[in-house]
Every structure is written in C-alpha cells, then in structure tokens.
Amino acid sequence: MMSEEIFLSFRNIRKSFPGVVALDDISLDIYKGQIHALLGENGAGKSTLMNVLYGLYHQDSGEIFLSGEKYEHNTPKNAIRHGVGMIHQHFMLIPNFTVLENIILGQPSPKPPKLEKEYFRNEILKVAKKFGITVDLDLLVEEISVGMQQKIEILKALYKGAELLILDEPTSVLTPQESQELFKMLTELNKKGTTIIFISHKLKEVMQISDNISVLRDGKLIATVKKSETTPHELSRLMVGREIITQYDKAEAKTGEDILILDAITLEDHHNQHRHLLKNVSFKVSQGEIVGIAGVDENGQKELAEIISGLRKPTSGKISMFGKDVTHCTTRQLIEMGMSYIPADRRNQGLVLDFKISENAILETHYQKPFTKGLSLQRKVIDKFANELIQEYDVRTPSINVPVKNLSGGNQQKVIVGREFMKKNHFLLVMQPTWGLDVGAIEYVHQKLLEAREKGVTILLISTDLEEVRKLSDRILVIYEGEIVGEVDSSTDIEEIGLLMAGSHKH
C-alpha cells in the first residue's frame, strides 16, 4: 500500500504555551494507507500535534489539510466527522457499561426515543467482521483485559467511520504479548486501507510497525525517514540528540543481611471475600541489592506497596524490616526507621501539588529537627534545604517558591527523588519511578537508584516497565494476580518474563 495520495498535511503549525513553544513550525504529510510513526521523547510535541488535529487545542498559526481540503474549526466532533479517530493513552470507556453500550455511547438512535440496541449490534458486528475483529459485545468493560479494552476503543473509532486512526502510546499499558497482538491487528487494518498514526517513544515498536517515521524533539520536526532506510541507532540519535544508554554497567551486588522479609502476606478483597488481592506472598530483599517486581498493571503491585509501606494492613502474614516485626507499624514509624518510598503516582501520592517546592521537600520530615524547633517551622532552614535539593538534583525551576504543580513531570519526580535520597534511608521502596518521564530524566533516576545501591541501600523496585526492571534489578520476581509466580534474573529472555507476566505458568 504505497499510494502517493496525501491524506493529511500539516503546514507550518505553531503552538505555544506561556514560556514554552510546544510546536515550532511543523510541516508534515501523512500519506493515505500508511502507518506513520511519530517518535520522540515526552514533551517533544507528539501528543500536542495530534491534539491540535483532534481539536483539543488550537494552533496559534499554521494550517491543516485533510484529503486536500483545508480543515478548519478543529473540534473532536468535527474530527470524527472527517474520519479521524483518536485512541487516547487513557481509555475513555465506562467500566460498568457493556462493550456494546460503550460503543454506541453518543450515537444518535435510528428510532428515538428508543435505544435500538439490536440495530447497533448488527451494525457493529458488520464493521467488526469487515476488519476481522472478534469481540463479545455483552461483556462489561470492567471484566475485560486492558488489551481487549484497547481493541474496543479501536472498534469504536472504526464504527464511527474512522479512516485515520491515531494511537497515543498504545503499548504503554500492554504486556509484550498484547503489544504483538495489537501490532498484528494494526497491520491488518492497514491492509484494509486504514491510515494509522502511531505515537511512541519506543524505538523497537516503531521499527517493527511503521512505514514512515517522523522524529520530533523539543517541538521541532527533526526528520521524516522511511523505515527501510534507517536504523534504530540513527533514530535514537535523532530523538535525543545524543547516544542513549541501553545497558548499565553495574558491579555484582554485594548482598548483606536480609532487610525486608515478607512472610505469607495475604490480602482479601474488602468487597469480595473470596477474591484475593494478594495471595501468600513471601520474599526477602537483602542489603545492597535491587529486587524488581515485574508484572502487568493491576496485578496486586499497588496493594503490595501499600502493605510494605504501612498504609494498609494485610489480612494475614508477617512483614519484618531491619530485623524487626513491622506488620503493625505506621507509615511514620517505618519512615523513621529508614524506609523511603517513591510512590507510583507522583501527582496524587508523592506530592502536594498546591504546595511549594520547599514545602514538598519536607513532607515527611517537617516535624523533625532542624526543620522544626520548639513550636515553629524554621523557614530559613527549610528554604536552604530546598535550595540544596533543587541544585543537587537538578530541578529546573525559577525558585523554590513555585508550586510543584507548575513543574514538568520530570522535575516533579526529581523533587521526590531528592527528598527521599536526602534523608536517612536504608530501604527504598520504588514504584514506577520513571512513568511518563523522558529518556534524559529516566536515565537520571536510574543512575540515582544505582548510586544508592552502591552505597548499600536496599531497593525494592516495582514497575510495569519490563525493560526498566531488567536494566536495574539483580533479581526479578514476577507478580500475577496477586501471586509471585516466578523468580528470574536480569539475563532471562524478555519473552520468557513476558509469558510469566501474562500468567502462562497456569497452563
């Protein structure tokens, strides 16, 4: 399918937010029937460009042409009418509606006021058959897997008549196997004539699936290349502007005594006594090693982290830390003993967004000396500490008095990393430490973790990013449906770990 007909073209698109030029004079052609990848780090402008097309933002200047015609009044509704379908990173599905109900949401009924579900069912099945998608329309969305939900999103877009599908980081929530299935499906759709824009920061995927690749960096279009004429190496250089590290050199772990021991931790579901969120989880983490917990999202990682950090109590089982039984300790007691926690959701769990950087820097230690003396917080001491933090951890900000909500994700994470590393810590619980960060920030966080390991800090790393777990961990435990289903080391083949993550041990 190498037609030379241009389906969509951007002409000199410019979009700025105060202080930042998000899109700087972007001109780009998307050919009909191709898979075109937009590659770039976070904040490079990939999603912004697509959001301009989809009408979530408006360009400051520049024009968009769809099938040769000038496309104005960009709103989501209008985009859909013009055959543009967007699959967002976070699915826009209602969990307690069925698949069918989700797809027909917002569609005008042929015979109002009746809903005419059967009419829609037939129509949807026709579309599904045409594109070779198999679905059960009567399942509730909350019952189906993430990969399936994504399929539903795609089917929804196709049903609304999409000729151009935009997928924003579609694999970030999938297992390796699910990703492969998605690619198969996309190739299939493409063969049937659907044009696809694939947004990603993962080189491997882009190389696997696309015809053309456009690389964006800092809001500028750096290059558009044919896949057949490029290499991953070249792409990575275009993307970051320098070479990136794919493997870390690290010394053999010098392990000492057991710092964290979980003994048969079980957690029952509040709402459903027969369901176990965690089932008989036992493992040890020794001093100076990084143990990674790999797994697909929602397999009990959140609950495990909450239990280890004292935020939640297990139904049964025992935890000890630093040789002490801490099953009934509060979070503050654990923090005082030397636990540090970098939670998964920095905006909701790690930071108080409305607080200034200086206030966030002391979230766990504000009541201790020297930040509090007598009855009062010592503002000068706190400010000095915060200034040290932003310098040492390279937080880019005009001042420590900026509310952290105004910082970029990477800088927010640096505030958290700085805070946790600048206090006494012997055991570090880290969850999704690089989620949503760009390559530079990811490397930075990883280096800090490895440095801590060198200093003898014990680290438990919980992450759904398998690459990350493999790069950093000395040992890897795989969690599936609340159970530890296997232990491997970092040299294990990624496919094998992927199979464990997908629950293949059950077969």
Next chain:
Amino acid sequence: MSELSTTSNSPLPIKERIILFARNNMGLISTLISILAIGLALLIGGILIAIAGINPWEAITYLIKGSFGNRYGFGETLTRFVPLLFCSLSFAIAHKSGFFNVGAEGQLLMGAVGAVLVGAYIDGLHPVLHVLLCIIAGIIFGAVWAGIAGFLKIFLSSDELINTMMLNYVAILLVDYLIHGPIKPPESYLYVSATILPSAKLPIILSKSPLHLGFIISLLVTAAVFYLIYRTPIGYQMRAVGANRRAASYAGINIVWATIVALITTGGLAGMGGAMELMGTQFKIVNGFSAGYGFDGIGVAVMGRYNPIGILLAALLFAVIRVGMGAMQRGAGVPFPLLNVIQGLIIVFVIASGYLTNKLSETVIGGRA
C-alpha cells in the same frame, strides 16, 4: 525569580513582557481586581437605589457616616467585626484543612451557650479568671458541635457539608428550647437566657461606644491562627491533609489527628466568636442571637481569599455594610431587602473576580512544559 530577571536583559516582545510583569505582581493585580469588583457592585447598587427613587449619593453618605462618621457608629462597626472575623477564620481554617464547615452559625450559638452557663451560673470568680473560663467554655462547646460532624466524617465518611449545615438548625432549635426553659431565669417573662454576671463581661475599650475588648482579642487570635496554620508542624500537616490527603498519608502524616485538630480549631473559633458576642455585646442569649454571622463568615473568608489580610479587610467591609446599611435605611429610607441585594452583589462580584484572578494566574504561570 532570579532566572527570569536575567533573561529580561534582552528585549522581549511586548506580550512576553506583560506576562512577566503580571507573573511578578500577581498579589497587586489580584487586590486591584477585588477593589474594582467592589466598586462595580456598589455602582450597580447605586443604580438600583436610584431606580427605587432615592438619591444614591445621600444613601452612600449615610452608609459612611453611620459606620465611620461618629464614635458610636465606629465602635459598633468594630463590634460587629468581631463575630464576623471569628466565623470567617473558622471557615478558612476548615477550608485549608480540607473540611467544609458551613456550621459556624450553630457552633457560634453553642459557644454562646457554653459561655452563658459559665458566665451566669458560676459566681465569685476574679474577673480575669471568669472571662477566661467563659471563653474556654465557648471554645469547648463550639468544638464539640463541630466534632459531631467531624466524627461522622472520620468514622462513617458522612458528608460534612450536610452535617454541619443540619447541625445549624439543631443548634438554633436547641437554643430556642433552652431559653424557653432550662436557662431562662424564673422571674423573667421574656424568653431569654440568664444574664451573665458583671465579672464575666468584657470591658469597653472605647468610651461612649459599644467597642469591647473582644476586638483586640480577635486580632490576636487572627495572628495566632495564621501562625498555627503556616508556621507550625501541625498547621503544615493540616494544610497537607487539606490539599492532598493521600500524599499526606503516604508521607506518614497522621490524617485522623490532623483532622481532629482542624475540627477543634474550626469549631472552637466559631464558639469563641459566640462567647465574645455574648460577653461583650449582648450579655444574654435571646431569640435571633446571631445575626447570621456564621453564614456571613463564609462570604468573608471567600472574599478574603483565605489569607489573613484579606479576611481582616473583608470582615471590616461586611461590618461597615451591616452597620452603615442600618443607617442608610433609617436616614435615606433605603428598603432593607435592597440592602441585602447590594451585599449579595458585592459577594458575587468579588467571588467572580477571584475566578478571574485564578484564570489570569493560570495563563500567566502557564501550562506545564
């Protein structure tokens, strides 16, 4: 802002320069916008007064004369200011702690009940001690009243907005019951509570006016409240819980404890306001003891943007309107409902201006990179 000022060495386009100026002077701009909003509200109020067939200039003259123009009026304005200030502090501190307390009216009434019990029925104390005990009783009664809603929230996740609101009516009716029986002096033929003893009364601090010591106390309490919330660890914890409960719990902050302290403070402040009104102005509880101070306090806190100077100014403005409008009604014959309309206009305009300021500061500080 050092990094920003260094970049301004090179000539910037005019739009960027305006943004930079606004970013550095947000406080000034928001104050100007608020003043403009009040001016606009008064302008519309003036037009309404003119439509009602009254000379607006004459009405304004009465407003200013009545609230500032003479010693008595001035004293009365500052006296009205006291319960308004306490109630707005109560609302503001609850707001900062993530607790929506619209029950200051009831807490104020209960505080007055506590103060009247100690003030009227305990005899033979030194005035300083007696006054102190009355205030403490007021604080405890107010705090307990807020605590009921707090208990329901912490342990049963019951919505505090509904509960504090409902408890207002419970308090109003409870006080009504009390002054019809239990705390009514047997010899009285009116439905009032017993009068507090002279040793429990707050001294007048401006002769030939009703202004009492409660005014000074209220200013000291304002300072103490903002010290508590911004300069102490527990205040920090209350704010952290208010701004993001989850992050606070992840950081090991004891949420239940921070919430309890917030409740004691919010209820205690309203209760203290009731005690002050009782001990300085009314000396006994009558039907309609609170002229809606608890509700006005919410408006004051919102208008004052929850910051100390803003709240002091807003409370003063409300007190001026309350007292001055009485004079407008008596002198210029402006009907009272119209006065309520003007007060309402001021609140609406100032809140709208707050929205404008927020939008502006969002635009100026900008989306994330």
